[in-house]
Amino acid sequence: MAETATREFLHNLHELPHTVKDACFRLGKAPESEREESQATFHNLFLHIHSVRVHVRTLKPTLTFGLGLMATASFVITIITGVLLMVYYKPSTDLAYQSIKDIHFTVSTGRFIRNIHRWSAQLMVLVVLLHMARVFFTASYKKPREFNWLVGLGLLVITLALSFTGYLLPWDQLAYWAITIGSNIANSPRELTDAIGITKFFDPGGFQKRLLLGANYVGQDALIRFYVLHVFVLPLALVTLLGVHFWRIRKDGGLARPEDPMGGIAEWGGERRPVFQPLATKTYGLMALVKGKRPPVNRGPENTVMSWPHLFWAELSVFMVTVAATLILSFYWDAPLKELANPAIPENPAKAPWYFLGIQELVSYSAFTGGLLIPVIVVVGLALIPFLDRRAEGEGIWFGTKSERPIFWQSFFFASAVTVGMLAFTVNYGWLRNWFPNIHQLWIIAINPGSLLVLIFAAWSLFVLKRKDSVRLAAVSLFTCFLVAFTILTYFATVHRGPNWHFYWWPSQWPLH
Amino acid sequence: MSRLDPPRINRRSFLSLASLGSFFAALGTAAAGMLRLPNPAVLPGPVRRFKLGSPEQFSPGSETAFAEQNLVLFRDDEGFYAISSTCTHLGCAVSRSKDGFACPCHGSRFDSKGSVIGGPAPRPLPWLEVSRAANGDLVVNADNEVPEGTRYRV
CATH class of the missing domain: 1.20.810.10 (Cytochrome Bc1 Complex; Chain C)
Known part of the structure; x- marks a missing residue:
């Protein structure tokens, strides 16, 4: 009795690598x-x-x-x-x-x-x-x-x-x-x-x-x-x-x-x-059991x-x-x-990492509008997209809806022009505070380059909605506008903002101090 | 059966719903109460009353920046005044520029009296209360704002 138990033990010991492997990997080989x-x-x-x-x-x-x-x-x-x-x-x-x-x-x-x-x-x-x-x-x-x-x-x-x-x-x-x-x-x-x-x-x-x-x-x-x-x-x-x-x-x-x-x-x-079309007189169910050879029926x-x-x-x-x-x-x-x-x-300048520089540029117009209001509007807007655009069309295809690609490019160039224009205007002429030093802060919270961009993009999107009669295309135009503006603002704040957040063409022109 | 004409519920369902409802109401209240924890009951912070030295150190017409205290002390013919150098926009430290103060973070600009002349700052730089300690040193209390134009006469 003792002898067989010893033998069994030794046998198990000998088999140990295999049994452990089998326990871990049930299939034990490539399928x-x-x-x-x-x-x-x-x-x-x-x-x-x-x-x-x-x-x-x-x-x-x-x-x-x-x-x-x-x-x-x-x-x-x-x-x-x-x-x-x-x-x-x-x-x-x-x-x-x-x-x-x-x-x-x-x-x-x-x-x-x-x-x-x-x-x-x-x-x-x-x-x-x-x-x-x-x-x-x-x-x-x-x-x-x-x-x-x-x-x-x-x-x-x-x-x-x-x-x-x-x-x-x-x-x-x-x-x-x-x-x-x-x-x-x-x-x-x-x-x-x-x-x-x-x-x-x-x-x-x-x-x-x-x-x-x-x-x-x-x-x-x-x-x-x-x-x-x-x-x-x-x-x-x-x-x-x-x-x-x-x-x-x-x-x-x-x-x-x-x-x-x-x-x-x-x-x-x-x-x-x-x-193939099934014949009414035949049963095809069993054929589904045949390994990997299931014919699509109907x-x-x-x-x-x-x-x-x-x-x-x-x-x-x-x-x-x-x-x-x-x-x-x-x-x-x-x-x-x-x-x-x-x-x-x-x-000086104190710059955030690149993905927040777009927001930093907006914040340099108004802390509340650029830092909280616009980000919240963007997130809420993004959250609403699938509930406002509900027509089943074009899923899983890049620019799958009719005339989506032209709308994308139109919005792309529109948003580029508006954003660059807005930045150029702001850099050259300043904003409300420079023209009316005693203006009430509410005006600056409400009307600044950031909020104007949002309003212009919203208007453009409504225009597309009316003209193209498609919610999806309106969503595409709005999303494209925000994406383009985000990219341009990020680039602008990365390259063209220098000490005291002044405009410079290149970082090499920054004054030494 | 419509929304205006709901089905009658029996007593057992009503009591079950009521007990479930009160359980979750209690749970929600407790959870909301727990959120009070991260809201600090005591605000720890350094004392923001700074002794800046005896008034004789500052000649009339001078201005002295105290970077660590984030303020600038001025003396003109009418007396002493101190202006905070913390930007009212998002709290960066402003530095002296040609026409006043400039903020390196978002480009706010102030004149030499602290009024906003450009950029996103919503308020002028605050003027701080100046007084004297028992030994005669000037003391600025950075937590107490005073109206613009207030001077402290020695």
Whole structure:
């Protein structure tokens, strides 16, 4: 008895590598049949959010350019590198700056890890914006995907909040003055309440500022709040919403695409399967059991391929491209670290990261209008799009509605001309305060280059609505206008704004001081 | 059955709904109460009353910038006055320019008395209360604004 137990034990010991492997990987080999391929997909926790089969249209790189996945990939990279940075970073006004310097100069691979964190964060902001533009211009927000558009909008806001809270943490000059400006933008409803004299009774601005700073000045309380937001609250919110976002993609039937036509021949996928009309005297149900040879009956060809391996190769390559891009950028360009925060003197000019420079330009007309009102209008406007444009048309096709492309180009040139004209006018002639120094602040809140741009774009969009008689085209014109204005304002503030926010043709013309 | 003519509900459903409703109302109130936590009850902050030295140090017609205190002290024939150098737009520190003060962040411009002459600033730079300490030093209280034109005579 004892002898057999010993033998069994030795046998099990000998088999250990195989049994452990079999327990971990149930299939134990690369899948060969479609049945095994589907099992490989839905028996794996990380793969089972995918459907087993995927439509060939959604695999075409030019439909999505992999932007959503690229955003996810860069988020994963920031999470991994962010946890590593947390090992050394100290969220204290006395130690934060030195700990970043330590990470940069002393910690093994610290500089590279910080560079990767910063570059993948920048990439994430860029790609999330492009992803939204892609979803808009392929009309992929329409029924039943309205809710997922809203979730995506939430993700955009959280992404921007993450990057904002992130660049405050080094406690350098950029960080200090960005917190100062950011918390004062939160405070800017006071501009309005002061102007109508009700701040004493109703002060939402002061409340928001206190909530952000935890004090009435920028210091340790503010830093720890932004730290908690950056490393816990916002990532958790983002991961949660991301789960909902992915889940809804599945539940809404995959990526938006036009209906497959009835009849005809599958357009791609290796196997061309003709459609035939069923004979009334025959039963075809059993034929569906035959491995991979299901004939389409009474409907169009499915045009789907197995997710394993087609979709997973595509996803893996997007992931690899993202990692490669981040690594290359991080290898050649260091993440900046300015001088230690100095509450006495801001940098001149004090510029935000590129994605906030458009807002900084607007804020330089009016803090309340540019910093709060217009961003809120934009977000609410974006949220309303799928509920105002409800006609099922052109889903999943770039500029899929009739005469959408001409409207896009018209809006593109219209918005470029208006934005450049507005900037040129403002730079040359100033604004209300320069002409009427004692003008009431309410006038400046209401009428400034930013609010005028919004009004002109809205008027243009209404004009398109009337002339073209299409809600989708009106939405396209408005979205294009805002996208163009955002890009031009960002470029303008990056290149043409110098010390004291004056206009210069090139940074090389900035005065020395 | 329409919205104007809803179906009658029985007593059990009514009581269930009422208890559910009161549960969630209580939960919501508790959650809203928890939001009071991040709103600071005490506002910690440095004392913003600055001793700037004895009045004799500042000759008539002089102006002295105190960068760390974010204010500029002036003395003219009528007396002393102090102007805050924190921009009323979004809180950057303004610096002296040819015609007054200029803000590096968003381009607000003020004249040498603090009035807005350009840019997005909604209010003039505040004038701060000047007084003297027991030992005769000038004291500026950066938390107390005084009307423009107020001078402190020594």
